[in-house]
Amino acid sequence: MNNQPNVVFLRSAQVLKCQLIGNWTIQNIKKLYKKMDRLEGKRDFEFEQIVFDCSKIEEFDTHGIILILHFIKNIPSTCKIEKIGMSERFEKLFVACENNFPPSREKSSKQNILLKNLENLGRLVVEGYKTLTVFFSFVGELTHRGIDSFMFPNQIRFRAVLYHIENSGLMALPIIFLTSFLIGVVIAYQGAVQLEKFGANIFIVEMVTISATRELAPLLTAIVVAGRSASAYTAQIGVMKITDEIDAMRTMGFSPWNFLVLPRVFGLMISLPLLVFFADVVSIFGGMTVAATTLDVSFFEFIDRMHSSVDLKHFIIGLIKAPIFGWIVATIGCFRGFQIDNNTESVGRYTTISVVNAIFWVIAMDAIISVLLTELGL
Amino acid sequence: MIVVKARNIVTRFGDNVIHDGVSFDIKQGEIFGLLGGSGSGKTTLLREMILLQKIAGGELEVLDNSVVGISKENEKKLQSQWGVLFQFGALFTSLNIVENISIALKEYTDIPDKLIFESALMKLSMVGLPEKTAYMYPSELSGGMKKRAGLARALALDPKLLFLDEPTSGLDPKSARGFDELIVMLRQTLGITVVMVTHDKDTIEGVLDRFIILGNKKVIFDGNISELQETTNKELRNFLN
Numbered sequence: 001m002n003n004q005p006n007v008v009f010l011r012s013a014q015v016l017k018c019q020l021i022g023n024w025t026i027q028n029i030k031k032l033y034k035k036m037d038r039l040e041g042k043r044d045f046e047f048e049q050i051v052f053d054c055s056k057i058e059e060f061d062t063h064g065i066i067l068i069l070h071f072i073k074n075i076p077s078t079c080k081i082e083k084i085g086m087s088e089r090f091e092k093l094f095v096a097c098e099n100n101f102p103p104s105r106e107k108s109s110k111q112n113i114l115l116k117n118l119e120n121l122g123r124l125v126v127e128g129y130k131t132l133t134v135f136f137s138f139v140g141e142l143t144h145r146g147i148d149s150f151m152f153p154n155q156i157r158f159r160a161v162l163y164h165i166e167n168s169g170l171m172a173l174p175i176i177f178l179t180s181f182l183i184g185v186v187i188a189y190q191g192a193v194q195l196e197k198f199g200a201n202i203f204i205v206e207m208v209t210i211s212a213t214r215e216l217a218p219l220l221t222a223i224v225v226a227g228r229s230a231s232a233y234t235a236q237i238g239v240m241k242i243t244d245e246i247d248a249m250r251t252m253g254f255s256p257w258n259f260l261v262l263p264r265v266f267g268l269m270i271s272l273p274l275l276v277f278f279a280d281v282v283s284i285f286g287g288m289t290v291a292a293t294t295l296d297v298s299f300f301e302f303i304d305r306m307h308s309s310v311d312l313k314h315f316i317i318g319l320i321k322a323p324i325f326g327w328i329v330a331t332i333g334c335f336r337g338f339q340i341d342n343n344t345e346s347v348g349r350y351t352t353i354s355v356v357n358a359i360f361w362v363i364a365m366d367a368i369i370s371v372l373l374t375e376l377g378l
Numbered sequence: 379m380i381v382v383k384a385r386n387i388v389t390r391f392g393d394n395v396i397h398d399g400v401s402f403d404i405k406q407g408e409i410f411g412l413l414g415g416s417g418s419g420k421t422t423l424l425r426e427m428i429l430l431q432k433i434a435g436g437e438l439e440v441l442d443n444s445v446v447g448i449s450k451e452n453e454k455k456l457q458s459q460w461g462v463l464f465q466f467g468a469l470f471t472s473l474n475i476v477e478n479i480s481i482a483l484k485e486y487t488d489i490p491d492k493l494i495f496e497s498a499l500m501k502l503s504m505v506g507l508p509e510k511t512a513y514m515y516p517s518e519l520s521g522g523m524k525k526r527a528g529l530a531r532a533l534a535l536d537p538k539l540l541f542l543d544e545p546t547s548g549l550d551p552k553s554a555r556g557f558d559e560l561i562v563m564l565r566q567t568l569g570i571t572v573v574m575v576t577h578d579k580d581t582i583e584g585v586l587d588r589f590i591i592l593g594n595k596k597v598i599f600d601g602n603i604s605e606l607q608e609t610t611n612k613e614l615r616n617f618l619n
């Protein structure tokens with residue numbers, strides 16, 4: 001039990017002697033800190049001399065020494081400090097620690113909470129404003145580069161475009177199939193209950209076809225693609241930024257616009273209309289299935305009615321929206337990717353932001369287009 | 379006392395055999411070097427000792443624990459006794475430097491925060507970084523500075539056993555010697571054992587007590603610098619030149 005860490009204070013007329021005992025190692029620091037804390041008492045600093053007797057220290061490490069230095073730092077210069085009984089090893093480490101010990105300095109006063117919140121609010125607004133301007137310049141450059149590549153089509157990286165069509169379009173088919181089929185089923189079911197009351201079963205055709213092709217299929221496809229691809233684009237570009245790959249590309253004369261951004265934007269603008277077309281077909285099929293099983297509207301009747309009473313324009317409007325949604329998703333995904341800073345946490349943060357932004361703007365754009373078209377009487 | 383005991387270690391990545399029968403001992407209080415050409419498997423061997431990589435065959439004991447089938451408890455105990463410096467620093471990018479250094483102290487000890495902070499700043503200064511770097515993030519540091527911050531983090535818990543992967547690469551010659559002195563001082567005062575991968579000739583000649591050279595998937599040399607200089611094997615003698 002000799003190794004019990006301890007400090008014994010021996011007070012004589014002018015001298016305070018601190019006898020340091022036992023293991024001054026990392027496990028015992030808390031205990032020792034409490035004991036040493038008694039030194040802080042004002043009275044003790046009136047001694048002319050304070051002696052640290054280290055002769056009974058058995059084991060030590062840098063934290064034991066830091067503890068001693070921590071208290072020495074607080075002793076006013078009117079006290080003389082002496083250290084005795086240090087073994088050679090101990091002294092060597094002590095000197096090394098002392099030379100590197102941080103000087104004491106005034107603690108920064110705590111800030112007013114209201115002030116701090118105001119500051120944060122201001123920061124948020126400024127950041128938002130900055131992001132907006134950066135985004136506009138990103139879109140500006142994107143447009144410029146996009147037009148450029150139509151003037152010089154040999155600059156387009158067709159392989160990369162195809163790769164992104166495969167990855168973001170083709171690979172999304174299974175999930176798009178599932179969601180749009182279910183959407184078709186849901187619309188038809190919901191409608192079936194109401195229509196049956198009026199005996200207007202056949203109107204299920206208009207209901208399913210128009211709402212699916214004009215609104216729901218494009219919107220849901222875009223949302224699914226936003227979830228899959230906006231996040232992927234952001235993370236890919238962000239990690240390339242962190243590993244300096246983008247800088248390496250630049251120095252080798254490969255423009256990140258041509259190599260990274262444009263293929264993704266073109267890829268989605270091409271694949272989204274195709275996906276929407278697929279989703280149209282599948283959701284109508286879903287609706288047809290429900291119509292046939294619960295409303296006694298057979299597949300033939302359904303298709304016949306579609307021919308005669310559903311305008312093609314709904315279908316076309318849906319398809320026209322698709323590349324716009326594709327542009328939104330790809331642009332936001334890439335933009336957020338370039339915003340990722342040099343730390344891993346921001347990968348997660350911006351990936352989330354990118355998906356949320358992409359979905360929001362897809363829905364917002366859909367609303368804007370709806371209002372516009374209604375005003376135009378389409 | 380033997381701190382690390384390796385017997386006939388075999389390592390494979392798929393069909394690619396990296397080590398085929400590597401054996402050596404590391405004694406307590408030694409500064410031990412792992413040497414060898416690029417791609418000879420030094421980092422891999424180090425990773426096996428710190429339980430990041432499984433061995434495909436042979437025996438490996440670290441502080442009397444066999445790394446094969448080690449229990450979670452023992453693993454934790456081991457991890458609290460060693461400090462590791464990775465080849466490229468491997469700092470936590472979302473924490474600033476002082477947080478990087480103090481995170482282990484905060485998690486594993488009950489030391490008061492004031493002392494933890496002072497401890498972190500002291501270790502930072504010991505490895506030769508100015509105080510203003512304390513609040514910077516890893517991405518704002520140069521490669522050599524990251525290395526030093528990584529060493530400060532490895533030293534945070536006053537480990538008994540220190541694993542260093544190329545500690546002096548990327549440092550200017552003067553800081554590299556400062557690094558060497560720090561290691562020697564810590565060994566002298568705290569009696570720690572140091573295992574390091576290094577290509578630095580001055581470190582090899584001035585600091586290492588003993589080292590092995592890996593080559594051809596095996597240990598081709600085991601001894602100290604004067605033994606290496608006296609060996610008749612020409613290939614080995616040329617290793618340093």
Ligand SMILES: Nc1ncnc2c1ncn2[C@@H]1O[C@H](COP(=O)(O)OP(=O)(O)OP(=O)(O)O)[C@@H](O)[C@H]1O
Binds near residue numbers: 391396415416417
């Ligand atoms: N995760 C891995 N998967 C496949 N092979 C690997 C992996 N890690 C390492 N290797 C292979 O193991 C061999 C040894 O790699 P290691 O990183 O240990 O080399 P090293 O001796 O540390 O080289 P250097 O001095 O360049 O750091 C190399 O041939 C490498 O290709």
Ligand SMILES: [Mg+2]
Binds near residue numbers: 420421422465543
């Ligand atoms: Mg290596």
